[in-house]
Amino acid sequence: MSTEVKVSVCIFTFNQEKYIRECLESIVEQKTNFNFEVIVHDDASTDKTAEIIREFQKTYPDLIFPIFQEKNLYSINMHKPFISGWKAAKGKYIAICEGDDYWIDEYKLQKQYDLINQSDHDFCFTNAYKESTSGKRKVYFKKRNQTNTYSLSEIIRIGGGGMATASILIKSDILKNLPEWFYQAPVGDYFIQILGSCKNGALYIDDITSVYRTGVEGSWSGVRKNMTESEIKNEAYAYLTVFNQLRDNTISHEDANFAIARELYIATQLCLKLKYTKLAKELIELSWSYYKFITFRHAVYNFTRFLW
Structure with missing residues (x-):
């Protein structure tokens, strides 16, 4: 076996002592015929996360x-912890996993490496589970996909939540040479999916290889339940700004409009749940100026349902 590192597994964690052990165990158990490394980026945790990481470092x-x-990078810019970890990667490819997620297929890396390394693609992902705090699981892709590729347009229209970040394998050059606008992006995973699929689309393996935990303390899904009105507005307009920068140069005019409209519609739904009705009206009208996902009658029904 060559000593060259082929894949860098980048784990990102902050105060995840409840989950980081299971995450690390699932990764060190990977079986491959190539060398891989595991870079664990701890963003100045204040619990026992770092202690558990040091335990694994000593064993492996x-x-x-x-x-x-020493200082929390996320508080400076949400993308800085990830960029710090990616810059340290030695492999041709990077596999991503956050500290509260984990893998359940010991051949995950091997399957993805074999597929992507024999292709002209830059990006590969697999099926996965979503797991609630109660342990209940849902499959990301219930309809079993008979093909092994998705076009860039399909990736955009699936949306950032359409795949598990823990299932991603991507060429490291993409993550080491991110455009300047990435620092202003409201989320990272969705735009990584887009950048990784720009060349020839994405490879897909219809095996369930990882688990994405939802609703845990500090998770993306958990934080969104308590967003302020200004935070929702800023996020919505950040999507608009970034997709307008991607328009035509990277993605088509039609895909950009679709993506903007969908993100604005999602923000509208969140506003209604949190009773930010004035902002909800603003965002749904703006969404319709790009693409109409729902009829006026359906929108009115949603508004009245949350208002009364």
């Missing part, structure tokens, strides 16, 4: 390579 000194931040 040639596999686990931690980065311990």
Whole structure:
């Protein structure tokens, strides 16, 4: 076996002592015929997360390579922890996993590496589970896909939540040379999916290889339940700004309009749940100026349902 690192597994964690052990165990158990490394980026955790990482580093000194931040990078810019970890990667490909997610297929990396390394694609993902705090699981892709590719347009229209980030394998050059606008992006995973699929689309393996935990403390899904009106508005308009920068140069005019409209519609739904009705009206009208997902009658029904 060559000593060259082919894949860098980048784990990102902050105060996840409840989950980081299961995450690390699932990754060190991977079976491959190539060398891989595990970069664990701890963003200045204040619990026992760093202690558990050091325990694994001691057990697997040639596999686990931690980065311990003294100051929390996320508080400066939400993308900085990830960029810090990606810059340290030695592999041709990077596999991503957040500290509260985990893998359940010991051949995950091997399957993805074999497929992508024999192709001209830059991006590969698999099926996965969503797992609630109660342990209940749902499959991301219930309709079993008979093909193994998705076009860039399909990736955009699936949306950022359409695949598990823990299932992603991507060429490292893409993550090491991100455009300047990435720092202003409201989320990272969706735009990584788009950038990785720009060349020839995305490869897909219809095996369930990973688990994405939902609703845990500090998770993206959990934080959204408590967003302020100004935070929702800023996020919505950030999507608009970034997709307008991507328009035509990277993605088609039609795909950009569709993506903007959908993100504005999603923000509208969140506004209604949190009773931000004035902003909901503003965002749904703006969404319709790009693409109409729902009829006026359906929109009125939603508004009255949440208002009364």
